[in-house]
Amino acid sequence: MMAPSPSRRTGGPSRRHFALALPSALLASGCAAPHQGTGRPGDPIVLTLLSHYASGELKEALQGPVDEWNATHDRVKVRTTAVEFSDLLTTFMVRQAAGQGADILHPYCLWNGQLVRAGVLRPAPAEYAGEIRRGYGEAAVAASSVGGAVYGYPTEVQTYALYYNRRLLREAGLAGPPRTWRELEEAAHRTTRRDRFGNTLVQGFGLSTYDDSTTVGQTLALLNAAGGTFVAADGRSTAIDSPAGRAVFDLEHRLVVEGASAPGVNVYRAFPSGQVAMVVSAGWWTANLKALMGEDYRDVGVAPVPVPEADDKRATLSTGFMLGVNTASAHPREAWEFLRWLNTEKVGSRNAVKGATATRMSRLQVSVGSLTGRADDMRTLLGGGGEGGEAGAGSAGSEARKDGDPNLRPFLDALAYAVPEPNVPGAQQAKSLLRKNIEALWTGQQSVDQALRTTRRQVDQEVSRSW
Numbered sequence: 001m002m003a004p005s006p007s008r009r010t011g012g013p014s015r016r017h018f019a020l021a022l023p024s025a026l027l028a029s030g031c032a033a034p035h036q037g038t039g040r041p042g043d044p045i046v047l048t049l050l051s052h053y054a055s056g057e058l059k060e061a062l063q064g065p066v067d068e069w070n071a072t073h074d075r076v077k078v079r080t081t082a083v084e085f086s087d088l089l090t091t092f093m094v095r096q097a098a099g100q101g102a103d104i105l106h107p108y109c110l111w112n113g114q115l116v117r118a119g120v121l122r123p124a125p126a127e128y129a130g131e132i133r134r135g136y137g138e139a140a141v142a143a144s145s146v147g148g149a150v151y152g153y154p155t156e157v158q159t160y161a162l163y164y165n166r167r168l169l170r171e172a173g174l175a176g177p178p179r180t181w182r183e184l185e186e187a188a189h190r191t192t193r194r195d196r197f198g199n200t201l202v203q204g205f206g207l208s209t210y211d212d213s214t215t216v217g218q219t220l221a222l223l224n225a226a227g228g229t230f231v232a233a234d235g236r237s238t239a240i241d242s243p244a245g246r247a248v249f250d251l252e253h254r255l256v257v258e259g260a261s262a263p264g265v266n267v268y269r270a271f272p273s274g275q276v277a278m279v280v281s282a283g284w285w286t287a288n289l290k291a292l293m294g295e296d297y298r299d300v301g302v303a304p305v306p307v308p309e310a311d312d313k314r315a316t317l318s319t320g321f322m323l324g325v326n327t328a329s330a331h332p333r334e335a336w337e338f339l340r341w342l343n344t345e346k347v348g349s350r351n352a353v354k355g356a357t358a359t360r361m362s363r364l365q366v367s368v369g370s371l372t373g374r375a376d377d378m379r380t381l382l383g384g385g386g387e388g389g390e391a392g393a394g395s396a397g398s399e400a401r402k403d404g405d406p407n408l409r410p411f412l413d414a415l416a417y418a419v420p421e422p423n424v425p426g427a428q429q430a431k432s433l434l435r436k437n438i439e440a441l442w443t444g445q446q447s448v449d450q451a452l453r454t455t456r457r458q459v460d461q462e463v464s465r466s467w
Contacts, residue, residue: 046078062364158370224418424463
């Protein structure tokens with residue numbers, strides 16, 4: 001999920017190449033419902049929901065809850081519509097300007113500051129805001145908030161961790177994954193292999209210019225692990241040009257210059273084929289890897305993102321989406337009621353262990369190999385006593401639950417210490433500028449000093465300008 005660009009899972013790569021994220025795949029057009037309504041007898045209110053989940057397994061996964069709602073609620077129906085992730089932000093803004101905005105929106109949380117500044121998102125009423133703050137992890141709540149106000153229910157949440165190939169580490173004489181940056185560099189060099197002509201056969205650490213998830217995502221995960229931040233607390237300047245930022249850029253620069261990383265490689269293909277020993281990426285990838293690698297998936301391990309020093313506090317990056325209500329909706333009360341039902345009401349299923357319940361949204365996300373910001377739901381669904389696969393949602397996510405895939409646990413644990421992407425009004429453009437400068441550093445077009453200075457100048461100009 002980058003979401004990410006989030007839309008990468010097998011989505012963002014397939015739905016997963018997500019980068020933020022996650023894939024283009026979700027919303028189905030629930031059961032048949034009238035195109036308009038007033039709420040009078042025989043003429044129900046029809047809420048429209050706009051998302052980027054346009055096809056694939058997430059579209060199918062959401063079909064069940066939407067149909068369930070429409071079958072059990074006579075006065076309020078939900079009709080879903082979707083566009084590709086690359087068009088989603090523009091669609092929000094254009095439709096709003098034309099007076100055709102959907103009642104319920106499903107934005108990438110990175111955009112929330114821009115959408116709030118543009119008057120698109122409605123703050124959650126106090127009772128809903130309190131419910132969200134109590135029910136979700138700190139990072140998920142922060143990503144769904146702007147200026148301290150909550151604007152929606154977190155849905156998919158992605159945390160970042162270190163994927164590694166056990167076989168490659170073992171063949172290099174390493175007993176386990178690195179815990180510190182010094183160990184990371186050593187492991188990267190020891191696992192790198194070249195042929196007699198100097199061509200890279202295995203890169204030790206997978207830096208890649210392929211998409212946001214593997215360029216900006218893992219850089220920010222390392223930055224957070226070093227105690228740094230991308231945007232300053234006031235949201236008006238970048239904090240990348242700091243000791244932590246310099247340490248991250250130095251680390252990545254050394255790995256490239258010394259040959260342990262090859263940024264031109266597509267890690268989404270190279271890691272499953274055993275050509276990358278380690279890479280930092282988001283949790284959605286576990287389901288993809290399992291489906292792609294078959295028996296070789298047993299070589300895959302996941303560990304927390306290494307920290308500079310052994311006694312440093314853990315931190316990583318989280319990205320995600322949320323469901324919120326449009327300021328232009330004529331039926332905000334009904335929209336919030338539907339969102340509460342989808343995201344808060346806990347239900348079981350015929351496949352669940354007796355007494356095990358979780359929200360519909362958590363069940364939906366786990367069925368496709370993703371997480372939500374509800375740690376209690378995730379423990380129920382991913383632990384030994386969780387649900388089996390949902391009917392009609394046969395996926396790698398379901399299989400992961402059935403065999404208790406330990407590779408999901410580090411992503412769940414990271415919900416407690418992850419740092420959300422900054423969602424100030426200029427966040428999307430700031431992220432694009434950061435990616436451009438990281439790639440310039442990796443490809444030798446800029447030095448560490450130049451990359452830091454240029455990023456600071458460009459991002460400061462973007463986030464400080466009047467919106």
